[in-house]
Amino acid sequence: MILHLLRASPFSDQSLCQCLGRVTEQDGIVLMQDAVYALRGQEQAWYNPMTSVSSLYALKEDIEARGISAPEQVHVIGYPELVTLTLKFDNVISW
Amino acid sequence: MILHLLRASPFSDQSLCQCLGRVTEQDGIVLMQDAVYALRGQEQAWYNPMTSVSSLYALKEDIEARGISAPEQVHVIGYPELVTLTLKFDNVISW
């Protein structure tokens, strides 16, 4: 069980696609920093693979900073929940 | 007539795709720095659009640095030719 921290916008950077090609059902994905712009990608090829990850999280502060919003199926979390998540999973990768 | 200087690997970064969506037949493209890795993209969606640009250049020093090679249809140039190219086109964008 790996927790994947995504930090780059998938419109500019391939990290989200590359990460999605490697996650399993037990893994978790956190969208933070510019990666929260992924939530504006409804028309992009990576959007459905991303939202079908059951443990998909997005950082509240980064969403608010950017003037966007999250759809219902995304778990919006703050930093305390992020800290707790890193302990719930076995290890953490920052992409 | 714009000369487009590409610097990032298209396997990691969307700049090449974004640039290709905007060039016209009169424009030129120079692959430099990590963008020369585009020459290893034979199986990628952007490869044919890229090689169909008639003014496609790649910087010799950056190719040699990385241990790769260029196919025939790509004009391999050195820095003196790059300097001259920037003057042949009307202006230059670094992507």
Added chain:
Amino acid sequence: MATFSILVTSAPFDTQGSNSALKFIQAALALGHSVKGVFFYQAGVNNASAWLTPPADELNLSVAWRALKAQGVELHVCSTAAARRGLLSEQDSQEQGYSGHNIQPPMTASGLGQFMEMLDVDRVVQF
């Protein structure tokens, strides 16, 4: 309660990494966890500059890192990575014959071996 070490590899201001690291550490401490230390590497070594001088309406990272040190979080910077980027401790600066040094307390100039010491925690998180 758990133990953390934090690896910062992103440059201050140029990217949001330092900001995210600060908020993560503050949250971890507030939850009662222990943060053993922060290790600055790659472009992250720029966080160790004593002279970061942002405009008054922007985050002052020097103040923020100092506050963490006061809470017991060790702040280590890789001196080889730092020297490549123009950041020097007093000793390294004297050896080079430079006129000053910009790695100053609360930052400690260390080697990568220090980071190996910091792996003995429950989680390492990279920003």
Added chain:
Amino acid sequence: MATFSILVTSAPFDTQGSNSALKFIQAALALGHSVKGVFFYQAGVNNASAWLTPPADELNLSVAWRALKAQGVELHVCSTAAARRGLLSEQDSQEQGYSGHNIQPPMTASGLGQFMEMLDVDRVVQF
């Protein structure tokens, strides 16, 4: 013969931008063109550090930039962008009460207005 100004926005060592800029400028000068100056902005301001200290088997950018200045290429760094990243001229450092300064000749601390002056050339090329 043509005139150039060069904008460097990428950090030394972290990216290849400085290396490419150097090779471009050397080629332009060798062809007999005139390079009015280099303007360092964004993370590129780190090029202006007098204290870049790479290992002996790596490029010493301080030496390389100094050689260009000796060939008549002006080297300007944006002082606001520099201050945010811990790079200060003697005057700015004294105003802040710091113990030294790491922007030294051949680098000149300037404002963005200086870059506007540098636009009066045939080509601006960004690295």
Added chain:
Amino acid sequence: MTSKRIAIINRTAPHGHSQGQEALDMTLVAGSFGQDVGLFFLDDGVFQLLTGQKPDAVLRKNYSKTFAALEFYDIDTLVVCQQSLQARGLTQADLCIPVQVLAPDALREALASFNHIVSF
């Protein structure tokens, strides 16, 4: 100042990186020096203009408020890439200032008219 026209391109989203903030700084200086300047928003750069940004939450400055000041600097060439907006599910109504929204062909034409182009 010189008579050379300069285009400043925003290609990066705000807050994760400093590009947008320093592109805007350069634009304001260009304007105050009377330079003929065009400001372009392409790709993730269109996110710079979103309304309702609150970057204080992530310890970054809310410089997006400054876009409204561009008109006082006589910077009236503000161009946004239509295709970039569309790919992100955005329309002009989501943006904090009035801009020209151009299709790729027209956008490239507009860029080609500048002497110098810098990108952030």
Added chain:
Amino acid sequence: MTSKRIAIINRTAPHGHSQGQEALDMTLVAGSFGQDVGLFFLDDGVFQLLTGQKPDAVLRKNYSKTFAALEFYDIDTLVVCQQSLQARGLTQADLCIPVQVLAPDALREALASFNHIVSF
């Protein structure tokens, strides 16, 4: 040293950025401290291992020669992503040292076995 196992991931191509060189520095120190370390090459990171690099041409250091020294540091977990190689038209024969080439599933399993993971 600690008994924690650390995975170091290369995701960036060489020479355009410093990631690869400093990832290798960290790997060598980890090895010399007797740390149990795995070195992974994913995505553009696989370009780190290409034979015949001559970065002197672009004023960068040819640190790829150092990969051959990894075995003397007892670093024998060297894993390359099969899919990343394939996407770049590469095979193991193009690489400068012997490595384990793993399919995505096996690669993720290998990564999951480490206590800590850092990426460059």
